[in-house]
Structures are given as structure tokens and as C-alpha cells.
Amino acid sequence: MSAPAILHADLDAFYASVEQLLDPALRGKPIAVGGGVVLAASYEAKAFGVQSGMPGRRARELCPELVFVSGRFDEYQRLGDAAIAVLGDFTPLVERISIDEAFADVTGSVRLLGPPEEMATRIRERVRAELGLPISLGVASTKHLAKIASQVAKPDGLAVVRPGTERDFLRDLPVELIWGVGPVTKARLAERDIVTIGQLAATEERTLKRLLGEAAGEKLSALSANRDARRVVTGRRARSVGAQSALGRKPAVAAVCRPTLLYLADRVASRLRAKGRAGRTVTLRVRFADLRAVTRSITLPAAISATAILAEVAVDLLRAALADHPDERTLSLLGVSVSQLEKNAALQLEFPLRLGDEKRRPGTGKGAARWAADRAMDKVRARFGRAAIGYGSTVLGEGRAVPDAFRALAEREL
DNA sequence: TCTGGGGTCCTAGGACCC
DNA sequence: TCTGGGGTCCTAGGACCC
Numbered sequence: 030m031s032a033p034a035i036l037h038a039d040l041d042a043f044y045a046s047v048e049q050l051l052d053p054a055l056r057g058k059p060i061a062v063g064g065g066v067v068l069a070a071s072y073e074a075k076a077f078g079v080q081s082g083m084p085g086r087r088a089r090e091l092c093p094e095l096v097f098v099s100g101r102f103d104e105y106q107r108l109g110d111a112a113i114a115v116l117g118d119f120t121p122l123v124e125r126i127s128i129d130e131a132f133a134d135v136t137g138s139v140r141l142l143g144p145p146e147e148m149a150t151r152i153r154e155r156v157r158a159e160l161g162l163p164i165s166l167g168v169a170s171t172k173h174l175a176k177i178a179s180q181v182a183k184p185d186g187l188a189v190v191r192p193g194t195e196r197d198f199l200r201d202l203p204v205e206l207i208w209g210v211g212p213v214t215k216a217r218l219a220e221r222d223i224v225t226i227g228q229l230a231a232t233e234e235r236t237l238k239r240l241l242g243e244a245a246g247e248k249l250s251a252l253s254a255n256r257d258a259r260r261v262v263t264g265r266r267a268r269s270v271g272a273q274s275a276l277g278r279k280p281a282v283a284a285v286c287r288p289t290l291l292y293l294a295d296r297v298a299s300r301l302r303a304k305g306r307a308g309r310t311v312t313l314r315v316r317f318a319d320l321r322a323v324t325r326s327i328t329l330p331a332a333i334s335a336t337a338i339l340a341e342v343a344v345d346l347l348r349a350a351l352a353d354h355p356d357e358r359t360l361s362l363l364g365v366s367v368s369q370l371e372k373n374a375a376l377q378l379e380f381p382l383r384l385g386d387e388k389r390r391p392g393t394g395k396g397a398a399r400w401a402a403d404r405a406m407d408k409v410r411a412r413f414g415r416a417a418i419g420y421g422s423t424v425l426g427e428g429r430a431v432p433d434a435f436r437a438l439a440e441r442e443l
Numbered sequence: 444t445c446t447g448g449g450g451t452c453c454t455a456g457g458a459c460c461c
Numbered sequence: 462t463c464t465g466g467g468g469t470c471c472t473a474g475g476a477c478c479c
Contacts, residue, residue, distance in 0.1 A: 087444085209452090243454085245476090435447090
């Protein structure tokens with residue numbers, strides 16, 4: 030077997046590129062997808078400093094001629110899938126990271142399809158010819174290097190790190206190009222005058238562990254010295270499911286909290302049911318007016334996926350969180366997530382509704398009735414769409430910052 | 444110039460068990 | 462009885478990524 034050959038593919042300014050593809054009038058112009066918040070910006074807009082996550086007002090200040098488009102989320106999904114599928118024509122070992130990004134291990138395809146660099150070139154040509162989209166590729170012997178290479182290649186480029194040149198390639202790059210080094214770690218390293226990956230590699234692992242913790246120290250020590258043993262993994266499954274909503278500034282009263290938690294619980298629980306999964310740990314996230322966030326969680330004796338039960342647990346957790354913060358009476362965000370996922374959704378039929386309740390037989394009692402009601406609602410939605418029937422969605426449906434269709438794009442495969 | 448939503452992984456302390 | 466050590470689970474918080 031020849032040297033490992035890993036590709037990392039990354040569609041450039043993906044949502045914005047799709048909009049410019051579908052509407053030629055937008056090409057060459059600074060555009061942003063979104064409105065209240067910038068969900069994505071074209072390269073022309075980025076040149077003005079416009080970034081995703083930025084408030085729309087701020088973006089307009091930076092770039093007065095910025096064109097806002099509302100977003101065609103079904104097209105993003107379709108084209109993202111199609112681009113990743115091109116990788117699948119070169120190897121079955123494709124690990125999708127997000128809607129617009131994936132790793133591919135082409136080591137086993139070299140003999141049949143040629144050098145990895147040629148495969149990368151053909152992938153870029155095909156995505157351009159068949160889909161009309163720019164895509165950047167990195168080619169290297171590890172995931173870490175391939176990912177950095179694709180960032181270096183952007184926009185619309187190809188970068189190859191040849192076997193044997195890895196350490197040279199890394200030496201003068203800034204530490205923040207390492208996957209997992211963000212602002213905090215960067216600052217902590219800078220205090221020790223560690224700025225480049227070469228300097229990081231020259232630092233004792235002991236020192237890094239003391240500075241950054243056991244796991245982070247070990248990881249950075251390995252990555253900086255080009256010891257990346259991670260394999261490309263197909264079919265990764267989500268380990269948690271969540272939903273959250275920014276509220277602006279809302280009083281912490283039942284009239285606000287209950288419908289919001291019901292809506293969030295419904296989003297989470299219906300996703301779980303659709304995949305025949307359920308989870309034992311429920312985590313509630315609260316952010317107060319000052320943007321300080323706290324979480325409260327509980328691990329249940331059995332996994333759940335019924336909307337009403339999840340909502341009740343979330344309400345209880347919120348009560349506990351508010352009791353611990355009696356001064357905070359204004360909320361800016363609520364979130365609900367479920368983890369410790371299990372395969373069997375039917376387990377919840379035996380879950381007692383209240384602590385101390387006796388065990389119910391499967392198929393009887395309130396839990397079963399609620400589950401059956403949820404299933405019936407799921408079926409109506411499958412035929413007529415999500416808005417046809419529901420709990421809190423109509424309460425919050427209008428005026429929220431981000432459309433449900435965008436939320437769905439960020440969801441991970443369960 | 445603190446801004447949206449969906450995620451992953453790590454740490455640290457406490458409870459509990461052997 | 463006291464002391465020590467190891468392991469697992471749970472909870473809360475935090476850094477980071479797309």
C-alpha cells in the first residue's frame with residue numbers, strides 16, 4: 030500500500046455561491062444570505078469585513094451596497110449533497126463534516142484512478158462543470174494536513190502537501206490554523222511566545238499539558254509534530270440532539286417559557302422519533318439578559334422521545350435554574366437538548382411520568398397515550414408539512430431570527 | 444464591538460462501588 | 462477502624478467547530 034492519501038473538500042462561501050449560481054445578476058456583487066443576521070457572505074462581501082453571524086445592520090454599515098437575499102435552503106441541501114456525492118465516485122471512505130465540507134480517504138483508489146492530486150483536480154473540475162460551484166481541495170497524508178491545505182487553497186484552489194514535506198509545510202503557519210485552537214488557546218500559547226506551529230512542535234508535551242490540560246496538550250503536541258492518526262470515518266452518528274431559540278429580551282414568566290420550551294421540545298423529540306431514537310439525559314440551557322449562560326441537566330432512568338414528557342422535564346429544569354439565580358428575571362435564550370441516545374424508542378413507554386410513579390406496562394397509561402398522539406401528529410406533518418399541526422410553533426413561528434429551514438441544514442444525521 | 448443555531452469533546456468535583 | 466487507590470457515572474461549565 031502506498032502512502033496514505035487524504036482529501037479535504039470545502040465548498041467556497043457555499044450559500045452565497047449557490048445564490049450567485051441561481052441568479053446571474055448577483056454574480057460579482059457583495060451579497061449576504063439572511064436578514065437580521067448574516068448566515069453567509071460572498072467573497073465580494075467578505076472583502077468589506079462582512080462575516081457570518083454578524084448582525085445585518087452592522088454588515089450594511091461595513092458594505093452599503095450589500096445585497097441581502099433570503100435564502101433557498103432546499104437548494105443548499107441538494108447542491109451540497111451533489112458535491113459530496115462526487116467524492117463518493119472516487120472512494121467509499123467519505124466522512125461528511127457539514128453541509129459543505131468532507132474528508133475522503135483515496136489511498137485505496139490510487140492504483141485504479143491515479144495520483145491523489147489528479148483525483149483532486151478532477152473532483153474540482155466536475156463540481157464546477159456539473160454543479161457550477163467553486164470548491165477548494167487539500168491533499169495530504171493526514172486529515173489534519175488536508176484540512177489546513179484546503180484552507181490555504183481557498184478560494185477555488187488546490188493545495189498539495191507532498192509526503193515528507195509535512196513538517197516544513199507546518200513550521201511557519203500560525204497555531205490557530207490547527208483544528209481545535211481558538212481564541213483562548215491561541216492567547217494562552219501567545220503568553221509563552223508560542224505563535225507558530227513550528228514553535229508548538231518544539232515545546233515539551235509536559236509543558237503543553239500543564240498549560241492546556243491533559244487532552245488538549247496531547248493533541249496539540251501530536252498535531253504540531255505531524256502525528257495525526259485519525260482515520261476517515263464513514264456513517265458517524267450524532268451523540269446529541271438539540272434546539273435553541275434566541276428571545277431578544279423576555280421576562281422569565283410562564284407565558285413566555287412554556288410555549289417556547291414546548292416548541293423546542295417538539296423540534297427535538299420529533300427528530301428523535303423520526304429516527305427511532307430516544308435519549309436519557311435532558312439539558313436545558315438558559316442565557317440571561319447579560320448573556321451569561323447556565324445549564325441544568327438530568328439523567329433519567331430510561332430514554333424518552335415524547336414531546337410532552339421532554340417539555341415537562343425542561344420546565345422542571347428551568348424552574349431549578351431560575352431558583353438558583355433569583356436576581357435574573359430576563360431571558361435572552363432558551364435551549365433544550367437530549368443526549369445519551371439509545372436506539373430503542375419504545376423504551377419510553379415504560380418511563381414513569383413522575384418520580385415515584387410505579388412502572389407502567391408498555392402500551393398503557395399516559396406515557397403511551399402521549400407517544401401515540403405524537404406519532405399521529407408526525408404522520409400528519411409528513412403528509413402536509415410541519416406547520417399543519419403542532420404545539421408551540423405557531424406561537425413563535427413569526428418573527429424569529431432564523432427560519433426553520435436553516436435550522437434543518439445544521440442538523441446532524443441521527 | 445457579543446451575534447444565530449446545531450453540534451463535539453474535555454475538565455473537575457462529588458457520589459458511589461470495589 | 463483508618464487509609465489508600467482505581468473506576469464509573471452524573472452534573473455544570475467551557476472551548477471550539479461549521
